[in-house]
Every structure is written in C-alpha cells, then in structure tokens.
Amino acid sequence: MKIEFFGACQTVTGSQYVITVGGKKLLLDCGFWQGRRKDMEKINREFPFDPKSIDAMILSHAHIDHSGNIPNLVKQGFAGKIYCTEATKQITQLMLEDSARVQVYDVEYLNKKLSAGAELLEPIYTLEDVAPAMKYFVGLNYHQEFEPLAGVKAYFRDAGHVLGSALTTLELVENGQIIRLGFTGDLGRKFLPILRDPEQIRAVDYLVAESTYGDRLHDTVATSYLDLAKAINETYARGGKVIIPSFALERAQELLYIIHELINQKAIPPLFVYLDSPLTERVSEVFSEYPELLDEETQKTFLERGKDPFIFTTLRFVETPEESKKLNNIKQPCIIISASGMCEFGRIRHHLKNSIADKNNTVVIVGFMAENTLGRKLLDGAKEVNILNETLPVKAKIVVLNSLSAHADQYDLVKFIQNVGKLKKLFLVHGEAQAMTALTEKLIDAQIGEIVVPEKGYSSNL
Numbered sequence: 001m002k003i004e005f006f007g008a009c010q011t012v013t014g015s016q017y018v019i020t021v022g023g024k025k026l027l028l029d030c031g032f033w034q035g036r037r038k039d040m041e042k043i044n045r046e047f048p049f050d051p052k053s054i055d056a057m058i059l060s061h062a063h064i065d066h067s068g069n070i071p072n073l074v075k076q077g078f079a080g081k082i083y084c085t086e087a088t089k090q091i092t093q094l095m096l097e098d099s100a101r102v103q104v105y106d107v108e109y110l111n112k113k114l115s116a117g118a119e120l121l122e123p124i125y126t127l128e129d130v131a132p133a134m135k136y137f138v139g140l141n142y143h144q145e146f147e148p149l150a151g152v153k154a155y156f157r158d159a160g161h162v163l164g165s166a167l168t169t170l171e172l173v174e175n176g177q178i179i180r181l182g183f184t185g186d187l188g189r190k191f192l193p194i195l196r197d198p199e200q201i202r203a204v205d206y207l208v209a210e211s212t213y214g215d216r217l218h219d220t221v222a223t224s225y226l227d228l229a230k231a232i233n234e235t236y237a238r239g240g241k242v243i244i245p246s247f248a249l250e251r252a253q254e255l256l257y258i259i260h261e262l263i264n265q266k267a268i269p270p271l272f273v274y275l276d277s278p279l280t281e282r283v284s285e286v287f288s289e290y291p292e293l294l295d296e297e298t299q300k301t302f303l304e305r306g307k308d309p310f311i312f313t314t315l316r317f318v319e320t321p322e323e324s325k326k327l328n329n330i331k332q333p334c335i336i337i338s339a340s341g342m343c344e345f346g347r348i349r350h351h352l353k354n355s356i357a358d359k360n361n362t363v364v365i366v367g368f369m370a371e372n373t374l375g376r377k378l379l380d381g382a383k384e385v386n387i388l389n390e391t392l393p394v395k396a397k398i399v400v401l402n403s404l405s406a407h408a409d410q411y412d413l414v415k416f417i418q419n420v421g422k423l424k425k426l427f428l429v430h431g432e433a434q435a436m437t438a439l440t441e442k443l444i445d446a447q448i449g450e451i452v453v454p455e456k457g458y459s460s461n462l
C-alpha cells in the first residue's frame, strides 16, 4: 500500500493524491492548478500519472482547485466512479460548467491578441466535456459507509468548509493488513454562517491534512457582521456604492445571509443589493435543496419561519450582461456582489472599472487573493490599477474582512490534528511554505508524531 502526492504540495492549489491498494488505484481529488497562465496550461493538461490507470476517485468538495481537472481526467481515459456527497455532486457540475466557459472565453480573448501565424491556444476542456464526466459521479450522504474499491471502506463526515464538503476516512485492507487513513480535504471552522461546524476524524494511522492558514489566526466570525455593517453604513452616508468581489460558492451565500440579517436587525438601511453572478444564484439554489445540511442558527433564524436565508425584498438578481451594464447608471447607494472572487475574470471587473476612481465608493475584500491578481493589488494598497486596458486611480475605500475565511486557522488545525489521536505519519499538504513551517513547529510542540511535508511526486508506503 502506498500514497503518492501529485498536487497541492507546498502550495495551495491542484489537489491530487493517489493511493495504491491491492493493485488498484484510488485518486483523492482532481484539482485544477491555478496560477501563472503558462504553468497552468502545462500542469493541468498533462497528468503526472496515467488517467486510465486510476480505478476510482473520491472528491472532497466542489472548489475548482479540488475538482477542476475531472473533465480532463475523463477525456484522457478515466472511467471509474467518482464518489462525493450529493451536494458536492450538484455544485461541482455548476462549477465545472463555469470553469469550461471561462476557459473558452479566455482562450478566445488571448487568440485574438496572438501574432499572425502563432499556434492557437485551446481550452483544456469545454462545456461538451462536462456532461460525460458527470456520468461517473456517485452522490452519497454523510455517515454512509461505501466501498470505492474492493478492500477499501470509506466514510464521509462534514468538513464544515463549503456546502457538501467532506472529511474522508479510509480503511485499506491488503494481505490481511488493515490501515486507516484520514483526508481532511479543506477543513472548515466553527461558527461560520450557514454551515454546520466541522466534525472530527479520530483514530487513523495516517492523516493527510491541509495547512492553508497554518501560520495565522482569524478574527472571529462575529466581527464580520460589525465590520461589514460599518463599511456599508459609512458608504451609504457618503452616497456611494459598496462593491464586493466574491466567490460564487459559500462566500456569496454567507454575504447574502449576513446582509439579510443586518437588514432584519436594522443595523444597515434596506438598500438594494444586486447579485450580479448567475453562478452564485444557481449555487444558492442548491443550498436551498439541502436544508438539513445547514446549521442550527440558519434553521432557527430562517428555515423554521419559512424564510429563505438568501432571498430578501431588496435583493435583485442580475442575469444578462446588458442588465449588468445598466448597474453603471445607478446613482443611489447600493451593494453590488459579483464574481470572480479574485477580480481576474467576469463582471466584477466592469463594476470596479466604473467605481474604483470615486472616493465615495467602497470595495470590500472578503476572500483569499492570490499573488498577481487585481484583487491582491487592491488588498496591497495599490494607488492605481489597470482594469480592462485602462489605468485608473484607486480612490474608493478598500475594506478588508479577514473574518469570513472558510478554512481552519492555526489554532483549529493544531486542535483538530491533536484530537485525531496518535498518528504513524501526518502528511501536510495544501499550504505555502511559510504556513507549513509555522504549523509544523506548533505540531512538534504538540508531539503528534512524524510530520512529512511532501514535494510533488513524493511517495510513501503505508
């Protein structure tokens, strides 16, 4: 028995791990690597293993850096089952369709700029590749044992990271030897709006754990309500607009939930909220299909009173690009929530272009911003930015809300790993060097056992 690490090794993107047991191969996650375009093309197009050699797959959750390369895996000959929770199955379809559209759009744009005679770029997959991949998905409930391969028993617990996210426990049997292995996928945190708190993996021999925020402690979730209300009220007083770049899965639903609550509590005026992201709207519908997966507070505040947490009277859904453009003409204070989360693609760029040079407006940064993205430049306090080929001064107020992170912080990670119990080995993945080093130091103090930080291609016998 062995495990090989092919993605999210000393970085936070492109999760892919292969377990070999009884001569069969099980893939954990099949993420898209996100970063510089040139590297993205090479890393994502060619797998570091033969897709035909994989017998089955387990998907921890719907985020593209965990699911995004599945259509390519299937295109290249994978024909096994893909196990995940039912909610993950539904959301992943929406995410993959969106990823295909973004790739096609991006390639068309770049091909127009190519010099004559240069080789045309192609998307790694298109919309036509998503449906064939979805045929292999098997949606399951949490706490339901299943057998992805002969000799492998598997079990999902709630990871509390995004809707449908799962902590996986595997029992691997080979030649009479039994090994138990846990995989966190992305680990959530307690008290996030909407989601239930993460459950706990216990008593495994090996654990593959994420470490995104291994070097940081988050502000409490409660501060996000206060900080958001303050940003909205101050902008309202100036007569400006609040622009919020947001990821379509989870962050956008949390924002709708919090704004809905703030309006109900009269903590902010009932101003119009424009949700300019059709993907967010579709994903929110999936949330409504799984009320039993939402936390107790959401049940009490909304569901038991027959209310949808993501719908309120001043919320407007923006569907077409034309409707989106019309938002430029609005003169009254309002809130615009739009994608993409890191401001690199999509409609958010038009809203930022229209708003960034006006000191009455506010841009609220609510999510992780990778290096070199427009969102990161705003976060880092750039004085001017280039948006859609125009250089603009940054005069709008930039407000950063770190309190809404959907990942466990250093304290949560140490606690979670300690509570697993004695480990033969802990593999730390899905983190940048600085986060992993800081977390490793804390874990050595906590005496949890051998800690390994695998490089890409690293293999360990189990």
Ligand SMILES: [Zn+2]
Binding pocket: 061, 063, 161, 162, 186
């Ligand atoms: Zn995630």
